Amino acid sequence: TRQELRDGAVLLRERxxxxxxxxxxxxxxxxxxxxxxxxxxxGGFQMSVAMSNCGRVGWVTDRTGYRYDPRDPETGAPWPAMPDVFRTLVREAASEAGFDGFAPEACLINRYEPGTRLSLHQDKDEQNYxxxxxxxxxxxxxTFQFGGLKRSDRPMKVPLQHGDVVVWGGPSRLVYHGVLALKDGEHPLTGRQRFNLTFRKAL
Ligand code: MD5
Ligand code: FE
Structure with a gap:
C-alpha cells in the first residue's frame, strides 16, 4: 500500500x-x-543509536562536526560497498514515489535497542535537497515523529514496522523528524533490535 503522509512523504508499507x-x-x-x-x-554527547555505513561515503559525527567520509574513522578503511539488494530496492521504491533514477552513494545503518531514541533534527548535511x-x-x-520546517511545529506520530519503506522528498525533505524511545519487544528476525537503513545522495 502507498500512503502519502504529507506532501512529498510517501509511506510504502511492507515494501x-x-x-x-x-x-x-x-x-x-x-x-x-x-x-x-x-x-x-x-556538542560532546554520545548518541544512543549505534551506527555504521555502506556505500562510497558514510555519515559520521565527532567533536569536529558532521560530515560524509569515504573512510570508516574506526578502521581507516573504505566503507563496505553498497549491496545490490539495497540499491535495487531503493531505486524501485523511490521510483514508485515519483523519483526516477535515485542512485544514492550513502547508506547509514542505524541500530536501535530498547530505550534508544533519536531526537528531533533535520537532515542538512547533503549537497542537494x-x-x-x-x-x-x-x-x-x-514510533516515528515528523513535524514541519520549524522545530516548534508539533510533530505527528507514525508507527513504522518491519519492512516499511518511506520516501522523503520534495517539501518533506527538510522537515524535523525523530524516533521515540524504542519499546522493548522481540522480533523473530532481529530479536530486541530495530534497524533503519537511510539512503541519501550526499555528493
Ligand atoms: C531512522 N533516521 O528511523 C531515521 C530514518 C537519520 C534518521 O532520521 O537521520 O539517520 S530517516 C528519516 C527521515 C529522513 C529525512 C527526512 C525525513 C525523515 N523527514 O522529512 O521526516 O533511523
Ligand atoms: Fe534524520
Whole structure:
C-alpha cells in the first residue's frame, strides 16, 4: 500500500518484506567489516543509536562536526560497498514515489535497542535537497515523529514496522523528524533490535 503522509512523504508499507532476510544478511556482512559504534555529536554527547555505513561515503559525527567520509574513522578503511539488494530496492521504491533514477552513494545503518531514541533534527548535511531520502525499517516497530520546517511545529506520530519503506522528498525533505524511545519487544528476525537503513545522495 502507498500512503502519502504529507506532501512529498510517501509511506510504502511492507515494501521491503520480500527481501527482509537478504537485507539483514547484508547488514551482518557490513558490520563484520565496519562494526556498529555510538558516535559523539559536536556538542560532546554520545548518541544512543549505534551506527555504521555502506556505500562510497558514510555519515559520521565527532567533536569536529558532521560530515560524509569515504573512510570508516574506526578502521581507516573504505566503507563496505553498497549491496545490490539495497540499491535495487531503493531505486524501485523511490521510483514508485515519483523519483526516477535515485542512485544514492550513502547508506547509514542505524541500530536501535530498547530505550534508544533519536531526537528531533533535520537532515542538512547533503549537497542537494532536490534528491529524496529513503528509509527502510527492519525489526522491532518504532514510533516515528515528523513535524514541519520549524522545530516548534508539533510533530505527528507514525508507527513504522518491519519492512516499511518511506520516501522523503520534495517539501518533506527538510522537515524535523525523530524516533521515540524504542519499546522493548522481540522480533523473530532481529530479536530486541530495530534497524533503519537511510539512503541519501550526499555528493
Ligand atoms: C531512522 N533516521 O528511523 C531515521 C530514518 C537519520 C534518521 O532520521 O537521520 O539517520 S530517516 C528519516 C527521515 C529522513 C529525512 C527526512 C525525513 C525523515 N523527514 O522529512 O521526516 O533511523
Ligand atoms: Fe534524520
Amino acid at each position: 521491503a518484506l520480500a527481501v527482509d532476510r537478504a537485507l539483514l544478511d547484508a547488514i551482518e556482512m557490513i558490520v563484520a567489516q565496519s562494526p556498529f559504534r555510538r558516535m559523539v555529536t559536536p 532536490a534528491h529524496p531520502v529513503v528509509s527502510v525499517s527492519l525489526g522491532l516497530p518504532a
